[in-house]
Amino acid sequence: MKILVVGRGGREHSIVKKLKENQQLEKIYAAPGNAGMEEDAECIPIDEMNIEELVSFAKEAAVDLTIVGPENPLNAGIANHFHQENLAIFAPSKEAAWLEGSKSYAKDFMKKYDIPTASYGVFQDAEAAKKHIAETGAPIVIKADGLAAGKGVIVAMTEEEANQAIDDMLVDKAFNQAGSTVVIEEYMEGAEFSLMAFVHEDKVYPMMAARDHKRAFDNDEGPNTGGMGAFAPIPDLTEEAYQFSVEQILKKTAEGMMTEERPFTGILYAGLMLTKNGPKVIEFNTRFGDPETQVVLPLLKNDLVQVMQDVLEKKNPNLEWHAEACVGVVLASEGYPGSYSKGNPLPYFDDKEYTYIIHAGTKKVDETLVSDGGRVLLVGSRAETLSQAIDKVYQQLDKTELNGNFFYRSDIAK
Known part of the structure; x- marks a missing residue:
């Protein structure tokens, strides 16, 4: 069996390392991969956004399954292109990936399907946004609507910081088109955690929860990053909160996407906060989280390819975890x-x-x-x-x- 992993980061290297545990795999390709992956996979110099070339390569190399790591090719419709060529891929369609591609869509979706999240407003006009901030006060959260490589979220502790974030996004276009619309959310307090699941349509198989550290420096100080480290499992996460997150968030989301005629296949990631009123959604991603994947996959006992094949065939993969x-x-x-x-x-x-x-x-x-x-x-x-x-x-x-x-x-x- 031949597997293609699309991407070049730590998340993809972690996927490749997990795949390598399966001695029966004939070949693992990574496109484009990175220097560290060369020990475990054959790196193919095709950019992750060059979807036509990736399709051609998958056909020529007789790849049996493609796994997509990063968000940009998902939102560009890589899964749609692979499906058109009858190529197996474990990834959401462009329509389903919109759950990550647009924060305003995700917020409206959660409101519609009664999925717990922070109250919010959506703005394209800087003055209207600042008026909302003045009425609401700080602390407050400002988010670029589109994909911003994990950096489009500002947790503003003062109104001045919030107004600066509005100027950066809506006036100075710091995030280009990704910030041409902003979502302004109420500030939630509590401990964060990440919960990922293997999903195919209305079938949801949750993973072990993890926690990452977003701020650059010790004591959660400094600017937001893509993640400075992670750990799993989480000692302060109760079984009750975990099950609530699975039933009221992950499963409701999968069912809602079916109703929206955007059926979801792939990895659904919920970034959650343990508030005093229970878990609430901070954001959705439509792929493995980074760096959480790098501490969750090493704890998975199952063979990753078998899990994905089972999920695609609507079989329960019976996930098992190391007690470590x-x-x-x-x-x-x-x-x-x-x-x-x-x-x-x-x-x-x-x-x-x-x-x-x-x-x-x-x-x-x-x-x-x-x-x-x-x-x-x-x-x-x-x-x-x-x-x-x-x-x-x-x-x-x-x-x-x-x-x-x-x-x-x-x-x-x-």
Whole structure:
């Protein structure tokens, strides 16, 4: 059996590593992949947005199943193109991916189907948005409507910050078309967690919940990022809250998408907050979360290909999980999420039997691995307890020479 993984980041490397556990797979391709994936897959130099070439390659190479990592090709309709050519793909259609592609659509959808989320307003005019902020007050949350690589959300603690976010998005077009419409939400308080599920139409198979850390620096300070680390399972998540999230959020969403005639196939990701009134949706993604995938997949006992095949055939994959914990800490380029330099040689890690390394923004130059992005790689560990996993990761990181080129948070999962 031949599998194609579309994407180039840490999420895709994590998927490839999970697939590699299946000794029966004839071939794993990654398009375009990254330097770290070359050990586990054959990297094909096709950009993830070059859908026509990906379709052609899948046909020529007789790929049996394609798995899509990033959101942009999903919203460009990669699944639709593959289906037109009768190629198997585990990914939502363009219509279903709109749940992530438009935050205003997602909010209207949740309101319609009574899925718990923050109250909100949708604005395209800066003055009307600022008037709403003045009436509501701060703290308040400003979101670019479209895809902004995880950076289009501003949690404004003052009205001044909120108005600045409106100017950045609606006036100065900081996120181009993604920010031409903004969603303004009430500020919710509570602990965040992420819950992903394998979904096919009205069948929902939830994974283990995870928590990621979005802020750049320790103590949840600094700007929002794509994620600085994650861990699973979550000690403070009750079984009651988990089951509520599955029944009242994930399943309702899958059923609502069927009613909307946008049936969902693929990975449904709910970013949730444990408020005093129970779990509420912060956002939906229509693919594996990054970095959560890098700590959830290592805990999955099942073979990933078999799970996806079962889900596509409407069979229960009977998900099983290791009774362990997983922690992953992101090593980022100094300056991220602002401007940063690329091409810095990667640090050396020596304790690979105790930790695992997932590559995100890396490439090879003259046989040397160098940085090629903001989030460069993730150092992860699986252990019997959360505290043991934390210790293993930081023992590795704390003795690694970074030469002023990289940084990491020292409080992930603590």
